[in-house]
Every structure is written in C-alpha cells, then in structure tokens.
Amino acid sequence: MSIVAAVMPAPRMPVELREFAEPALEPGSVLLRTQFSEVCGTDVHVWHGRLAGVPYPIIPGHVSVGAAAKVHGDVRAVDGTRVAEGDTLAFFDVHRTCGRCRACTVTRTPTRCDARRVYGITDSASEGLFGGWSQAIYLEPGVTIARLPRSVPPETYISGGCGLITAVHAIERAGIDLGDTVLVQGTGAVGLSAIALAKLAGASQVIAFGAPADRLALASAMGADVAVDIQRTTAADRAAAVADATAGLGVDVAIEAAGSARAVEEALPLVRDGGRYVIAGHYTDAGESTINVHQHINRKHLDIRGCWGSEVAHFVRAIRVLERHHDAIPWRRIGARTYPLSAVNEALADAEAMRLPKALVQPN
Ligand SMILES: [Zn+2]
Numbered sequence: 001m002s003i004v005a006a007v008m009p010a011p012r013m014p015v016e017l018r019e020f021a022e023p024a025l026e027p028g029s030v031l032l033r034t035q036f037s038e039v040c041g042t043d044v045h046v047w048h049g050r051l052a053g054v055p056y057p058i059i060p061g062h063v064s065v066g067a068a069a070k071v072h073g074d075v076r077a078v079d080g081t082r083v084a085e086g087d088t089l090a091f092f093d094v095h096r097t098c099g100r101c102r103a104c105t106v107t108r109t110p111t112r113c114d115a116r117r118v119y120g121i122t123d124s125a126s127e128g129l130f131g132g133w134s135q136a137i138y139l140e141p142g143v144t145i146a147r148l149p150r151s152v153p154p155e156t157y158i159s160g161g162c163g164l165i166t167a168v169h170a171i172e173r174a175g176i177d178l179g180d181t182v183l184v185q186g187t188g189a190v191g192l193s194a195i196a197l198a199k200l201a202g203a204s205q206v207i208a209f210g211a212p213a214d215r216l217a218l219a220s221a222m223g224a225d226v227a228v229d230i231q232r233t234t235a236a237d238r239a240a241a242v243a244d245a246t247a248g249l250g251v252d253v254a255i256e257a258a259g260s261a262r263a264v265e266e267a268l269p270l271v272r273d274g275g276r277y278v279i280a281g282h283y284t285d286a287g288e289s290t291i292n293v294h295q296h297i298n299r300k301h302l303d304i305r306g307c308w309g310s311e312v313a314h315f316v317r318a319i320r321v322l323e324r325h326h327d328a329i330p331w332r333r334i335g336a337r338t339y340p341l342s343a344v345n346e347a348l349a350d351a352e353a354m355r356l357p358k359a360l361v362q363p364n
C-alpha cells in the first residue's frame, strides 16, 4: 500500500505530492490515518525559508489528528491507557526531547533542548512520514499520544491546533489573576485562542488589537470585550482605547501574538506599572524593537517574559479545555476552510496572504 504525502522540496518551491511506502512499524509505534492537519503561520515561515534548522525536503503539518490504523505492541496514551486500532488520537508534535541535558534538567526549559524535534518542521521527508500533510503519519516510539475525547470533533481540535497549544503556554507565562485586564496583540490563531483562555483564566476585560474586520468579529466571539482594528486606527487611538477600558491605569497583562517588532514598542507604555508582558508571536526574527529601558522597563518595574514552543502539559491542557468549552467557544470557526492534499499550495498561498486565520488540510 502506498501513502500520498505533500512534500515541500525547498523554500519557495511548490509543494508536490509524492508516494511513500507504508513504513514497517517498530515496537511501540503507531501508524495514524490522518483526519486533519493544518497550515499555520509557521508553515508559511518554513516555506519562506525563515526558520533555521529545517531539513528540506519535509512533509509539513506539525499538529494533526487521526485514527490509529496500526498499533505495534503496547502503546500507552499520556493518561496511561492502552492505545487500540481505531482510536481517534492527537499527538504532541515535539518529540525526542532528551530529558538529560542542561536545558531539560538544570534550567528546566525543555523547549530549548537541542535534541528536540518537531513533526512537520525539523523532521526530513527522507526519514519517513513525519508530517501531517500526508494520508498517514508515523508516530515513532516515545511520541506523546492523547486520545481525543469523543465529544470533541477532530475539526474543532485542529481548528484550535497549534495556536491553542501555544496560547495555553502564553497564558501560563502571563500569570493572570482574577479580575485582571488583558491586552492581546494579534488576532491570528494564537491571539484568538489567547483571548478565550484569558477570559477562562479570570480576566475581567480583554482588549484585542488586530485585523481585518472578520478576524475582529471572531475575536469578539472568542471573548474580547473590546476589539480594535489596527488598520483603521493610529497608535494614539489604540492607547486611548486601552486607557478607556482600564480607567487610565493600563492593562495588568499584555500578550504579544502579532509577530511585529512595532507591536512590542507599542505595548510597553500600555501595561500598568508592575505588570507583565508575554512575547509569544516572534517565532521568527521580526527585527529590532526600539524601547526606552528607563521609561518602559526599569522605572515601570515591568516583567517581560518570552514564551518559546510548548510542552506536553500545554498539549494536554489544551485538550481538556476543548473538552469542556468547545461548544461555547467558537474554536471551530478559526479553521475557516478545508483543503484536500491536492490543493495544499492554494492553502499555503491563502495562509501567506492571511486570507483566513487557519487553513485545514484533509488528506484522506
Ligand atoms: Zn534535553
């Protein structure tokens, strides 16, 4: 049996369909029949050649969901239950985190482990089916697997996708207290999920900065109390909107999910003294930001936190949040359009042009 996958041969080259032989399964591995994968901002960066360490050719698609077609041996999900053929499974895209290096053990920053690999990004197509834009995905031994709750449609899980998992991490870094006011910069997949999660975490007021109009409508549906169109306002207008919403105090917490160096410059004066700023949107180098350290960090007593990648806990928490809230919060609307494998170049072009918050890929 051959398996069709979409391969990105090199940066800026069209993605092409190739046939792969079905892999021989090692003990402890699973062959997943892909139901959905996604096209996210990272895939666009990878296609532009702006991410270091990508071993082209690759099969893109880092977060995916599917059904276990074949299971070799005793494979356990993260809750300890045995995985069986036919189970609907999600898996954590980060694998081979070593658990022994300095990052893993001393500084406890496992997302900075050098051995860490990511499906669809740092695994080469020459090694096998390590990406979601494929009819099947090889879940090698040791990959963290979770059974998708029956109540959560796979389309909903993937519409949240990597943006939701990243947002869970950003919210953890944000340390939101009950009643906090929160600014979210960016209404892409990460920002939209961060809005909903900030509300669930106890924020009394969430202000979203983004564009275009349909994303702002979705931001409001996700829970934003104030949604400001960055294409129709000046920085002064937006500062006034924050002052209005916070009685002139500034927000307690701001979360950057915009990927813009200017966004960082804009946010610092909008956070209250002693507040927190989490930067989650600069997954590639967006250039220099110019800030006045005295005014905006030192005197302000500001806490600025980076947020790189995600850990198993964020993946598991994302699924728990979806299980409880997928009906009330419209994650499904983020995955605005579904493309077959034969149309992945169109999906990539639509994601690049930001015509939709997220494109879904349905390989079978
Ligand atoms: Zn390590």
Ligand SMILES: [Zn+2]
Pocket (backbone or CB within 6 Å): 040, 041, 042, 043, 062, 063, 162, 163
């Ligand atoms: Zn992603």
